[in-house]
Amino acid sequence: MRILFLAMALLANPALAAPIRVDINSGIAQPLPVAVPGFAATASQTTEAGSSAELGGRIAQVIAGDLRSSGLFRPIDPAAYTTTVDAADVLRPQFANWRTIAAQALITGNVTVNADGSITVGCYAYDVFSAEELTRQGFVTTAAGWRRAAHKCADLVYSRLTGESGYFDSRIVYISETGPRTRRIKRLAVMDQDGAGHRFLTQGQNLVLTPRFAPNQQTITYLSFEGNRPRVWLYTLGSGRQEAIGDFPNMSFAPRFSPDGSNLIFSMAVGGNTDIYRLDIATRRLTRLTSQSGIDTAPSYSPDGSRIVFESDRGGSQQLYVMAADGSGPQRISFGEGRAATPVWSPRGDLIAFTRIGGGRFSIGVMRPDGGGERLLTNAYQDEGPTWSPNGRVILYFRSARGGPVNLWSVDLSGQNERKVPTPLDGSDPAWSPLLP
């Protein structure tokens, strides 16, 4: 008995105590509070776009706006900041100032004007509570391109803190609409993804529909009814040159580029049957991909170019089908209530976004390429025409209010953070460009 007690007492030596094990199974899902003070000017200089200090302030605002729009960050109101950041602080911030306002990350940087008039924007991100630098990168651009430097910085911070690739340095092309319902004026327009830099590309004399970006960013394809003949056109952004692709006497609509930019796929009505065709842009050679009776339209390539998803009513109602890029082996992938239309393959290849039509409403949904895992992301009266952000996390679409305006909206892949995209007039048929290089 004594031996037993001796042994137990010796084992009570605290040095042998194991770390206590704690399990935490839930936290609080909320946007990350961040601070984005105005970028510092390394020296007081002027550019054609304003002084370096002014640029610093505007760059910070663009970054904060980008991060806020993603729904994953909450930039703290600058009125709450207890300090500004000057050039010395950028490399060695006073973290205590940012902890007191409960910022978890600090995004800051500086603007330097180079001898040739270009600017260098230094972008730094810090973890406030561990006082560590998270990432840093410099961006050189023309003074007029300061917005792109800001978007690049926002992309850097976004990807470092979420693990996803960014999407802020990209553009949106869409159809800008105005006028009464019976006499709509539709113009091609392009803008930055945050709504800045808006430009009209066509004048509105002709009906234009379904614009799409080429992978190389410089060309947009769309459908135009110029001369009352619906044709697929290519619009080169730099030069403004518009070119009709061949001269097809037949109706053609819903054009899209292949991932390598060498082909266009679209649908054409021939002899009462609408099928999907592929056009080699360089050789202008046309290949027919589907041949079933019925309407096959709205084709979209998978990101690796090996498969095409499209919409067809061959089975009696609009549904989604996937086939190989050469047109072989079409399989239906959409089932369930109602109809499915306008499929778009995600740039990540893991999902297909589409419009679900049923129950008196149009909704945006996603499903896996095998048809499983269908989820509806929106729940309004008429949401249609989805397009993916470059990182496959956000979907842009257009929403028509009952008897009212039609506007561009975006939603996060998890179904949250629905927000309206600001456009000068009504807008529809959006397409999101790839990330600018």
Added chain:
Amino acid sequence: MTERQALIGAGVAHMLLFAALSIGWEWRQEVLPPADEIIAIEFVDIADAPRVTQAPKPSKEAAPQETSAPAPAEAAVPEPMAVPDAVPPPEKPKEAPKKAEAPPADAKPLDMSKLSNLIDKALPKARTKPLDVSKLATTIEAAAPRAAAIDPRAAATIAQAIRSQVAPCWNPPIGGADVRRMTVLIRADFSRDGRLIGVPSIVSQTGVTVGNADYARAFAETARRALLRCSPLKLPAQQYDLWKSAEINFDPESMT
């Protein structure tokens, strides 16, 4: 062999046998409690519930003590015995068997404290060798080993306290299917006032593939940030040994 010789031989054999049996008996006596130490029972008439004037004292001296251990047992001896002298002092064990017939007809109820005195008396006799008492506990509470594995209730309370303070500070990355399948185990060391010592380190992570290394880093950082944001923790200082080092597993599976 003559009858006489046979008788003598048988007598010697019997005596030898008796001696052998006697020796065995004494040897066993040292191991078992001696027969004279059996507690005498007093028979009383029970009118109502027995009146226990004093709650039985748990013998706090159950663990071997310093040299003062014998003192309580000996101190119990001089206490006046309410029980009639059916209980002999330890020095005279031989007289115990005689006390069995001592008058038990005392109307007093059984005094538990006195019984515990009898129990105590057994202790000093059983000791066989001196112990190194410097490492030993002085009370039962201290004698119980303090490792968390053995004290599950205190450990569970501390774990709950840590959880309730750290979980509200944890903002796991929202969205991203990969992240939902991840977990991360963080090791944190605390000083006595609940502050973190150093930066919490990542012990292990699950759900990481080649493709989601960026997510994994962002995910682990949110766990680390949760601890950094919400320290110092408020935890009971007297149980510091239980929580001075913690391994915290962050698993978002039950969210969304």
